[in-house]
Amino acid sequence: MTESFPLAVIEVAESTVSIKRVQAFLLNEEVASAATQEGSCGKITTTLEGSNKPCECRCSLNDTELVKDPVNTKISDKITTVDTVDRLLEKTGGPTSKKSIVITNVTAKWMEDLPKNTLTDVSLDVRPGELVAVVGPVGSGKTSLLHAILKELPLNSGSISVGGSVSYASQEPWLFTGSVRQNILFGQPMDRNRYRQVVRVCALERDFQLLPHGDRTIVGERGVTLSGGQRARISLARAIYKEADIYLLDDPLSAVDTRVGRHLFEDCICGFLVGKTRVLVTHQLQYLHTADDIIILNNGAVEAVGTFTKLQNSGLDFAKQLELEVGETMDDNLNRMSARSSDDCVSQCSANRLQHQNSGSSEVSSVAGSIPEMAAEMQARGSVGSRVYWVYFSAGGNCMVILLVFGLCVLSQLAISGGDYWMSYWSTVEEHRLIMSEANSGSSQNVTGPIVNDTASYQDSNSGYSATTDVAEWGWLPSRETCIYVYSGLVASVIILSVCSVICFFTMCMRASINLHNAMFTSITRATMRFFNSNPSGQILNRFSKDMGTVDEIVPLTMIDCIQRGVLYSLTSVPHCKV
Ligand SMILES: Nc1ncnc2c1ncn2[C@@H]1O[C@H](COP(=O)(O)OP(=O)(O)OP(=O)(O)O)[C@@H](O)[C@H]1O
Incomplete structure (x- = not known):
């Protein structure tokens, strides 16, 4: 009851918090539901x-x-x-x-x-x-x-x-940690023919040659190891690899230079996706004349809809705006091109460097040995090394603090065991005191006889209990008051030592947690970008949340339990060793 009840209270409190969180999540507003309608509309699915x-x-x-x-x-x-x-x-x-x-x-x-x-x-x-x-x-x-x-x-x-x-390609290219191929397939089955076409129309063939493991290259978290243009094209490739009726493409041409942009527009949007419904958001107004319809939005409202020629000939202000924007976009493109070319140059240089290190990789990496693996989370198994203990305790305080804490833990356990020992001694003393007093008075009918050879015998006729005592050995018995004082002293010392040792121990553990956390945080804030590129943020967060949670909550409790039991078993094994 004393051990489990507080734990039960903690569990109930934590469960209540969890249930409330889940409830809040489930009560969140739903995404507006669309539906599947059969009939004259045909089957309509998004x-x-x-x-x-x-x-x-x-x-x-x-x-x-x-x-x-x-x-x-x-x-x-x-x-x-x-x-x-x-x-x-x-x-x-x-x-x-x-x-x-x-x-x-x-x-x-x-x-x-x-x-x-x-x-x-x-x-x-x-x-x-x-x-x-x-x-x-x-x-x-x-x-x-x-x-x-x-x-x-x-x-x-x-x-x-x-x-x-x-199928939707977002304005901000989104990639997850995995290979380029996984990012394109996105869980769909591999159709080699379609995949090759997608790679070609998205102008990714050259990139696959440059990447160290072709399309098996791990892109890192959010595609950090790729250039902006590569990210955009992989994101677009994912969108078009999916068989869909409607393709919503949000400015896919903005992150690439004019030459690649033209390739994407002609080969991908107008070529590969021909026959499909395409809604293309773009700032690249030079492609507008190819569109079946142009929708001009301004301040969230449709300002005009029409073909390029119609809009130009309309004589309305927006047409001038359109012309103006075309001019501006051309200038923008020129600027972007120069910026992009230096970006691509950097990316190409680094890719070339990687390629030298991994010569032999190809567009579709089929060589088993060259297929890179995602770095799995490492976990040590077996006994915990002494260095780990040292790092933990030294984070909690210096040698004196550690010795003091352990000394207090041992003393408090000694006091607890001493109290138990004294209680058992005291009950034996009381037993002998009873026999001796009855033997000396000789009045009790329970005393079986006089003291013979320094031995007094006692038998209770009602319960059948019998005992003998060595008068020489138990000649002197501590008084009852002495026993009470000694026992009271032990109980008081148990309380004081236990409270002190627990406070000191948990203070030490808390300092160890804080110092370990701070050391980790300092290292993270000073880490190079390479560290973040090669370690997914999920893993880093795990170290700070789950692992630190274990160090905060589980390690101190397990350790104090271990120390108390260790001292207890050592003390109980001492008499056996003597025997
Ligand atoms: N997820 C969002 N949450 C809240 N506001 C948003 C969100 N997305 C867009 N907005 C707001 O909606 C307005 C229209 O933004 P939107 O991104 O649709 O413009 P846009 O025409 O696509 O711009 P751009 O050409 O820069 O992509 C902006 O005022 C923006 O702040």
Whole structure:
């Protein structure tokens, strides 16, 4: 009870906290659900890139009713402002299945308390197989529009229906720790033919030759070992490797130079993905003339929709803005190209260096010996070395402190064992005292006879208990008061020594934990970037959370238990040794 009850209280408290956390997590707002609808719309499913799990996407009946004549009218046939509901109504007719994406009067913002909407009354439709370019100034809501299509951005009003599975390449390339190949496949089965095509259209062949282990090269956490352009192209390759009906590409051309950008646009977006619905957010306005439709966003609203020629000929201000932006983008590209070329040069130099060290690697590394492995977390097994103990205790204090703490621990255990020993001695003394007093008086019927050969015998007729005592040996017995005083003294010393030893011991352990943590933290803050490149942050966090938790909580308790039991067993084994 005394041992388990406090533990039970701790467990209950911790469980309550955990349950509350899980409850808070489960009560979080759900991502707006889309659905699967069968029927005239066909099967409508949205699948995010990299996820085999379809998230549901429902095309509302209203949307279906809105679209009445999908075949004869194209968005590009006229420049449209934001009254797209009317436009949709004008053009309506066909089933939603004819449209890949239908956005109707969408107003949305990232946070409820924001004064301005991120998207305001946006209405669009994208037909299957179209290449739609989304352009606009920085912060105009292009990425947010894609997030709204992905159901990541909650809608305040309006609806979005998506006809088909979706693959998404984000603006910020995202890579996980693993090989380049794993990053591209992202858990999907290897289709060598498709994989080769993807590698080619994403201009990764040359990179695979430069990388030390080709596509088996470990990219490090978030792709730290790769250049920005390589990260962007691998991210794009992952998005297009996935078979999908709709590809949402968020500015994939911005991180590459003009030559590679043109290759990606022509071979990948217009070549490999031809026939698929593509929504391309871009600042590279030189490619706009190829797009079937251009959507100009400004301040979260659709400013114009149309083909490049229509927009240019419209005579509206935005067309001038478009021309201006094209000019600016060209200049930007030139600047970026020079920056990129130095970046790629650095990356190429380091790759070349690595290649020299690992000559023989190829595009698709098939040589088993050259396949790199992810550095696994190391864990020592077997007995703990004396150096570990020394490092731990020396982190808690100097030799004097350690000796003092251990001395107090031993003394407190000695006092505990002494109390037990004295109690047993005292009960024996009381027994002999009884026999002696009865034998000396000779009045008791329990005394079997007089003292013979210095031996007094005693037998209780009721219980059958019998005992003899050596009068010579037990001639002197400590008085009862003495026994009480000695026992009280031992109990007091047990209390004082136990409290002191526990306080000193846990203070020492706490100082050891703090000093070890600080030493680790100092080392981390002074580590080179190479350390962070080769050690995933998860592993580093593990050292600070789980391992430090063990040092804080489990090591001191286990150690004090070990010391107390060790001293106890040593003391109990001493009499046996003497025998
Ligand atoms: N995840 C988010 N959470 C909160 N606000 C966001 C989030 N993403 C974007 N925003 C806000 O939404 C607005 C539109 O941003 P968005 O990224 O959509 O613009 P953009 O047109 O894609 O810009 P860029 O051309 O720089 O990529 C910005 O004011 C931005 O601060």
